[in-house]
Amino acid sequence: MAPRDGFQSVGPVIPTREKIRIIAALYDAGLRRIEVTSFVGPAVPQLADAVEVLAAARALAGLDAQVLVPNQRHAERALAAGARHLAFFLSVSERHNENNVRRSVAESVAEYARVAAIRPAGVKLRLNLATAFDCPFEGRVAESATLELLGRLLEVESDAEVALCDTTGRVTPGHVAALFTAAMQQYPRVAAWAFHAHDTYGMGAANALAAWQAGVSVFDASAGGLGGCPFAPGATGNVATEDLVWMFDGMGVASGVELGRLAAVGREIARLPGAQTGGRVREALARSAEIGSGQHMGGLKK
Template sequence: MTLPMTVPAQGLPPRIRIHEVGPRDGLQNEKSTVPTEVKAEFVHRLAAAGLTTVETTSFVHPKWVPQLADAEALFPLVQDLAGDGVHLPVLVPNGRGLDRALALGAHRIAVFASATESFAKANLNRTVAESLAVFEPVVARAKAERAHVRGYLSMCFGDPWEGAVPVHQVVSVAKSLLDMGCDELSLGDTIGVATPGHVQALLAELNEEGVPTNTIGVHFHDTYGQALANTLAALQHGVTTVDASAGGLGGCPYAKSATGNLATEDLVWMLQGLGIETGVDLGRLTATSAWMARHLGRPSPSRTVRALVPEAQSPQEQ
């Protein structure tokens, strides 16, 4: 299989952790229902490719995200991976969602906040302050149960209704999530408008306000083709956690201009070329994304999958 030539660059982390979001964020907006058994195999294949964090599902009410209505059925089918050291985070929207997740033995929880009022209203039907008030007892209880808690923060760089989002506004909400007990943050470029200078400016101000770089992950969408450039800017700042979705699957159902996530294969290709360790087998990963593309009945959006697995362009399910 073709692999990139490794030419390390100075000032980059020697290793990063990929937070794989394909099974949850990648599939959540699919119109046709993906069978639970296929989702479970997807998670197992991703783990077999070397991904140690695979976000599995969401315990949101099925009315809001019908694709993930099988959370209770899916999670037990993948729990065996925890014994192999694979983390299986799940998204919870509120206390009821947390109850459902904890009842199944989930140990990694995520909550989903917004940096802007418009998106908080569209996605959560609350103001930013109201949504944080809902999350505070959820995070406190999760921590009391010894769960690791991730705080997603959407619209960190731009909002389809409000335009550019001031850096200080993002920092304020980010600090609120950490203050309530979140172990890490994921900074989301939900509509893909970030550019590298903007990324570094936000990271610098977070540091200035006391947010350590080692608590920060980045989550870029590729709407304008900037996801890899923005990721590199974050790595240059010292970030070592990067969200990505196998095959570039996903978007946001509440933000019409949000196209797919950064493809995990495209990320791994760049990181291998830079000599940064990920533990991921690129061949197994691309094969997994090609397999999922066939199940979804369409070509993979990932450029690396298209280059390495040409047959992935024939979306014939198998």
């Protein structure tokens, strides 16, 4: 998510060639699915170069270059630019949806139907349910509200991947496990489930663990933990990709990512002007390499 959820949070505009270089570096680290940009309006100037970024990403063999689109018009732009994987999003809570895309939830459902209708054969679709657990305005979102909305969306389109998003980062593992378990039971034919975690309250890895235990195998994360919001100092991004790779590597769950290279990209991303970062693994690995066999022991260690 670094090139989309991450970059959009950075104030100073990042040169297009720099974005393309970072996407290529993530690819070189082994990532084969990246949300590379979003086709959106002028409200997000950081992503105004979506056409160029997508074109460069498409040149990377075997990369599943996902792009976020808020509506039919931008989905058409994305498709014209060669997108083969669209991600649509709406919020479960009315107030967040209104604030985010200036529509009612019902209007977003209708928009989703329009996006699904124009999707050519072979183009993949992901459906993101923001505020699936918790809303910054309305607090905890009832499980029944998320499940009911998901049911309406699955009537529109049955073969999308479904991501339940912890938009606020306030969610804890029990809630993550309970909602995914309920959703999987109620909608067993969903093609794939994904979890989108923010690490604002330090729960990113623990929540991903809970989602994995519930049966989820697609995880959104941001290299360097890049994210946040230029208007909310200290707000944080998605869980750091390198932290999740560390966790899953340790658990014997293969991701195809070479952690050392990914951490190096994370460190580069952390140096972008205006970057707000998160995660611990990339610095821990750098320190571990510096101190070698670990002579630095002070005090009593247990």
